[in-house]
Amino acid sequence: MKLAGAEARRYFARPDATRAGLVIFGEDAMRVALKRAEAVAALAGPEAEAEMRLTRIAAADLRKDGAALLDAVKAVGFFPGPRVVVVEDATDGLSGVIEGALKDWRPGDAHIVVTAGNLTGKSTLKTMAEKRPDTICIGLYDDPPTREEIAEELARAGLAQVPGDALSELMTLSRVLEPGDFRQTLEKIALYKYRDTTPLTPAEIAALAPATVETEAEELIDMVAEGQLAAIGPLMRRLEAQGMAPVTLAIAALRHFQTLHMMATDPEGPAQGFARARGFFKRRERMMKQAQGWGMRQTEKALAILVETDLQLRSSTRAPLMAVMERALIRIARRER
Secondary structure, eight states: OEEEEEHHHHHHHSOOTTSSEEEESSSSSHHHHHHHHHHHHHHTTTTTTTTTTTEEEEHHHHHHHTTHHHHHHOOOOSSSSSOOEEEEEEOOHHHHHHHHHHHHHTSSOEEEEEEOOOOOOOOOHHHHHHOOEEEEEEEEOOOOOOOHHHHHHHTTTTTOOHHHHHHHHHHHHHHSSSSSHHHHHHHHHHTTTTTOOOOHHHHHHHHSSOOOOOOOHHHHHHHHHTTTTTHHHHHHHHHHHTTTOHHHHHHHHHHHHHHHHHHHOOOTTHHHHHHHHOGGGGGHHHHHHHHHHHHHHHHHHHHHHHHHHHHTTTTTSSHHHHHHHHHHHHHHHHOOO
């Protein structure tokens, strides 16, 4: 049986103990691992591994010994309580082995939780799991967590006072962090707010979010967007000495000014445009000022210069490429001034 969206989220939190199996697949291995851990804890309790009620079987081992899965499912645990057998990194080649164990499953046996990478629509493992009524199949895709998912994570961590502006900041943060890093950040926030009854604020989120080193390329583009002509030359020399390619710098500048354009043209205002562009929220205030100073038409002119320069850098020109890039950035910075 296939589940998605809100139904899938609810199932991870409260899986059905009467079903034999659960198949979780997705391209993001960390996201799959986090959801697997959540389902296993709900099925067997947080102490399952310590009490030897959790068995892990790697796909490579299962290929060598196909009977290992059914043996683990039928084994009697030393400690009382529900048991779980996890098959990690499964592929279509194991569909028959997994289906055989599911057919022989009886109430009281260990639950079977299977994780896999990205499965296509023609995947035999995915098709088998979706067709069996005793098995749940859930696909995890690269979409960032929804507002409801973040609220549920916070509630699970013990945070109840989360105003709308703080939740919006967390949604922005979830788009720039890996799932594991984002979950650790939520845990850090919950620990910081332990026994603190005051509402969570965006300033607290900014202080607790993972520190990121602002690259010199970002600093250079900020100098360009703010019209700081004197700073462009020295930063260009430093980046050139570090081996940065002019094309890489052009792509970074294009991305920056595309974000400014989205902020300047968004009907709901620059802040919403920044959120739609999935910008890193620690840079929001600085880019808000830049967007207000540039406006729609000036950002379009800057983008035209950058596109033209990018094409020139990829052509067979004999001109020194870093000098071509520097000239383009100076032209843009002069427009701002």
